[in-house]
Amino acid sequence: MVPKAAIIVQGQLSGIYTVNAENTALLRWLRLGKTYGENIEVLSGLSAGEKYVVKAEGKLFNGSKVTLK
Structure with a gap:
């Protein structure tokens, strides 16, 4: 479960920005449920x-x- 506010929507795709070990943001596409x-x-x-x-x-x-905060 993630907050709806964290979801990025581009057309029919939904994703979230993840943070890697170097504190860099990477957009990751997701399959969402309910x-x-x-x-x-x-x-x-x-x-x-x-x-x-x-x-x-x-x-x-x-x-x-x-x-990160």
């Missing part, structure tokens, strides 16, 4: 415990350096 309130079920494309961006100050793109 919505439960403000959260949405992730069926594939994201592993348990993986870091992802919920909210960003400014524009995010692949390769952006991120600071």
